[in-house]
Amino acid sequence: MPKDWYEWHDLYNTEPKLQQRLEIVQEYIAYSLNALPDGAIRVVSVCAGDGRDLLGTLKNHPRAKDVYARLVELNPQLVERGRATIESLGLTKQIEIINGDATLATNYVGAVPADIVIVCGVFGNLQETELNRLLDNLSFLSKPGAFVIWTRGHSNGITYSDNVRKILIASGFEEVNFKLTATGDMGVGIHRYLGENLPQPKEQQLFVFSGVPSKAR
Numbered sequence: 001m002p003k004d005w006y007e008w009h010d011l012y013n014t015e016p017k018l019q020q021r022l023e024i025v026q027e028y029i030a031y032s033l034n035a036l037p038d039g040a041i042r043v044v045s046v047c048a049g050d051g052r053d054l055l056g057t058l059k060n061h062p063r064a065k066d067v068y069a070r071l072v073e074l075n076p077q078l079v080e081r082g083r084a085t086i087e088s089l090g091l092t093k094q095i096e097i098i099n100g101d102a103t104l105a106t107n108y109v110g111a112v113p114a115d116i117v118i119v120c121g122v123f124g125n126l127q128e129t130e131l132n133r134l135l136d137n138l139s140f141l142s143k144p145g146a147f148v149i150w151t152r153g154h155s156n157g158i159t160y161s162d163n164v165r166k167i168l169i170a171s172g173f174e175e176v177n178f179k180l181t182a183t184g185d186m187g188v189g190i191h192r193y194l195g196e197n198l199p200q201p202k203e204q205q206l207f208v209f210s211g212v213p214s215k216a217r
């Protein structure tokens with residue numbers, strides 16, 4: 001059992017579910033980059049970890065130079081690792097990873113509205129009411145038409161991703177793609193935000209993250 005979120009990231013080395021999830025997330029990020037019109041592409045990553053999903057995609061993507069991103073992550077060791085990767089890719093002028101609380105609207109000011117919003121490894125760490133609240137607050141993070149990329153694990157035979165997809169559709173998002181990992185217990189989705197952007201957040205706290213690494217789903 002990982003004792004903190006830094007250790008949790010070591011599971012990427014051994015868990016097929018996480019490895020397959022990362023592969024699909026990177027596929028969706030690349031798809032979004034390809035689909036967006038010429039010019040600057042703004043990306044935000046909520047609870048970004050060490051940023052391997054976005055940074056691993058940009059490593060080989062022809063539109064890397066168009067991307068301006070802010071990754072928000074609370075664990076300082078993960079931030080340090082993310083920064084080292086950003087430096088190694090030569091992207092320090094465009095990509096920042098900040099050591100901050102991703103639940104607070106202030107930490108996105110200047111980086112939103114985004115064309116791509118990455119919320120991976122987040123929904124399973126929220127109460128259902130908080131999922132609705134975060135989706136509602138995406139109006140602050142997202143441009144109209146923004147791609148929202150998300151993951152939701154299953155456990156005890158409960159296909160939690162079905163519920164996420166229903167809530168997203170009911171909240172006015174359009175599904176672009178959805179895949180299960182080959183392990184069958186992790187949903188990975190990409191939706192488009194169809195609403196308007198709200199230049200000011202409805203509330204300062206966008207959601208409450210209540211998950212713990214030893215029980216992460």
Ligand SMILES: C[S@@+](CC[C@H](N)C(=O)[O-])C[C@H]1O[C@@H](n2cnc3c(N)ncnc32)[C@H](O)[C@@H]1O
Pocket residue numbers: 005006046047048049050051072073074075078100101102103119120121122209216
């Ligand atoms: C399940 S991991 C997912 C990490 C990454 N998005 C990924 O998919 O690999 C959840 C992440 O959320 C971070 N986290 C937890 N609470 C946070 C908060 N309030 N603000 C920013 N990050 C937070 C943890 O440190 C951890 O890196």
